[in-house]
Amino acid sequence: MSVGLPAPVPPGGPAVPAAAPRSPYIAGRAFDWAFFLLPPLVSLVVGALIAGTSFADHRFWLAGKRATGATVLLGVIVNAHLVAVVARSHLNPGVFRAHLPRFVLVPLALFAAMMVSLWAVVIVAVLVVFWDVYHSALQTFGLARIYDRNAGNDPEVGRRLDFGLNLLLYAGPIVGGAAMLPHFGKLEIFEDVDATFFTRIPAFMAGNQRYLTWAVLGSGTIYAGIYVAAYARLRARGYRISFHKVFLLASTGLCSIWVWGWNPWGQAFFIMNLFHAVQYLALVGWSESASLRRRLRLDGVRLGKPLAIAALLSGALAYGVWTELVRDDDRVRWSVVQVVALMHFFYDGFIWSVRKQQV
Numbered sequence: 001m002s003v004g005l006p007a008p009v010p011p012g013g014p015a016v017p018a019a020a021p022r023s024p025y026i027a028g029r030a031f032d033w034a035f036f037l038l039p040p041l042v043s044l045v046v047g048a049l050i051a052g053t054s055f056a057d058h059r060f061w062l063a064g065k066r067a068t069g070a071t072v073l074l075g076v077i078v079n080a081h082l083v084a085v086v087a088r089s090h091l092n093p094g095v096f097r098a099h100l101p102r103f104v105l106v107p108l109a110l111f112a113a114m115m116v117s118l119w120a121v122v123i124v125a126v127l128v129v130f131w132d133v134y135h136s137a138l139q140t141f142g143l144a145r146i147y148d149r150n151a152g153n154d155p156e157v158g159r160r161l162d163f164g165l166n167l168l169l170y171a172g173p174i175v176g177g178a179a180m181l182p183h184f185g186k187l188e189i190f191e192d193v194d195a196t197f198f199t200r201i202p203a204f205m206a207g208n209q210r211y212l213t214w215a216v217l218g219s220g221t222i223y224a225g226i227y228v229a230a231y232a233r234l235r236a237r238g239y240r241i242s243f244h245k246v247f248l249l250a251s252t253g254l255c256s257i258w259v260w261g262w263n264p265w266g267q268a269f270f271i272m273n274l275f276h277a278v279q280y281l282a283l284v285g286w287s288e289s290a291s292l293r294r295r296l297r298l299d300g301v302r303l304g305k306p307l308a309i310a311a312l313l314s315g316a317l318a319y320g321v322w323t324e325l326v327r328d329d330d331r332v333r334w335s336v337v338q339v340v341a342l343m344h345f346f347y348d349g350f351i352w353s354v355r356k357q358q359v
Contacts, residue, residue, distance in 0.1 A: 016157050016238040022150050024244055026143070027286040035282030036143055037248055039275035040255040046274065051265030064327045074270050076320035079337070081277035082344040083319045087288040087312055089347045091295055099350065106346070107339050114335040119193050121331070124338045126198075128345075129186045135345040136276050137170035138163075140252050143279065145354045147245035155355045158234060162249075165227055168220055169253035170260075176216035177261030179268050181206055281316070285309045287359070 025032045050056045055069040062072065089103050090096055096103060113120040144162055149155050174183055184205045190198035205212070235241060255275075259268045289305050292312055298304035319340075326333045352359055 016154060016234055022152070024147065024150050024242065026146055026150070027282075031282070031286065032244070036279055037244060037251070039278045040252045043271045043275035043278075044255055044259070047259075047267035047271035048265055050270070051267055056267065056270075063325050064329065067324075070267075070270055072324055074273055075324045076317060077277045078273050078320070079323040079340075080313075080316035080320035081280045082341050084281055084284045084312065084316045085344045085347050085351075087284050087292060088351050089343075092288060092291045095351055102347070102350075107343050110342065111335055111339050114338065115331070121335070122189055122193050122195075124335075124342065125189055126186050128338060128341050129183055131342065131345045133171050133174060133183070134167070135348060136272070137166040138348070139276060139280060140170070140248065141166040142352055142354070142359075143283075144245045144248055146359055147242045147248065149354050151240040151242035151245070153240055153242075157239060158231065159355075161227055161230055164223060165249065165253075168223055169249070169256050172216045172220050173257045173260035176209070176213035177257075178263035179260045180209060180212075182269075281313065285312060288312070 026036060050070055057068060059066050059068055061067070067075075088095060089099070110120075110124070114124060141162055144166070145155060145159065148158065148162075174180060181202060184202045187198045187201050190196075231239065231241075256272065258264060259271050289308050292308035293299050293301075293304045296308055296311060298308055301307070323337050326337055328334060
């Protein structure tokens with residue numbers, strides 16, 4: 001038996017471990033483009049179309065709050081996607097058994113805390129705002145990593161690079177752009193518990209936003225250069241570039257920079273939250289359809305899969321409508337809504353993982 005010479009080491013380091021590429025799509029060509037890849041751009045178009053219309057501008061009272069047709073629709077869809085995590089966390093038997101205490105004890109403890117402590121209420125109200133920013137960035141990160149894996153790349157390769165890029169693309173424009181004060185202004189509710197230190201932060205941020213904007217632009221430019229150079233090195237070592245990942249990151253990033261940075265048409269929150277919710281509902285529907293069919297005893301039933309998905313969407317949207325009717329002074333029901341939001345952010349951190357082959 002002959003012994004061959006060792007394979008030459010490519011320039012830049014050893015070869016990047018890779019698996020055989022699979023289908024480049026997550027659920028399929030049409031599904032991915034409709035629900036994962038194009039929603040950021042479609043939401044941008046929708047935001048432009050509704051701007052200046054009575055749907056976006058005409059205000060009315062609903063559950064003690066001033067609302068418009070656009071804010072009500074967005075509230076329903078956003079809260080529907082928040083509660084949809086239950087299909088993965090509580091209705092998927094394998095996932096539920098693996099994390100039982102987190103799915104039962106944590107939400108009960110959080111709800112109890114809000115019932116007895118105003119501090120808990122205030123902290124949760126602020127935490128929801130800022131955790132949502134982090135969570136939204138990581139959703140795009142997660143989809144990008146699936147596309148990377150589908151191209152045949154090792155899930156560990158480039159993970160930190162993508163993590164940093166998604167945080168920068170989503171949070172950077174918020175800190176340095178037009179949406180900064182609507183986010184940080186939430187800290188003013190710490191006045192209800194006499195925590196004046198936190199109430200000063202919005203004014204500080206507004207007074208120094210020019211410097212923050214330059215800091216974001218400078219650090220963002222440097223990171224973008226590092227990111228491109230690092231992936232160029234990885235490509236020389238065998239990394240396979242996924243067109244779908246690049247398209248997703250580029251379209252989402254440009255949308256985030258423009259919308260959070262300049263708030264065109266005054267529809268920043270509508271645009272960014274709409275596509276995020278649509279992507280998530282599609283992800284849950286695709287991932288959990290088999291589990292839902294078994295739960296609803298639809299296995300073997302004709303059209304069982306679409307019926308299961310329809311049941312998921314109907315229940316989630318019904319919850320979304322209910323949340324829009326909850327008054328801010330109804331502490332019990334308001335606390336339920338906040339628990340669902342925080343548990344959505346919390347659960348998504350460990351029930352979806354490309355590295356652990358959960359997706």
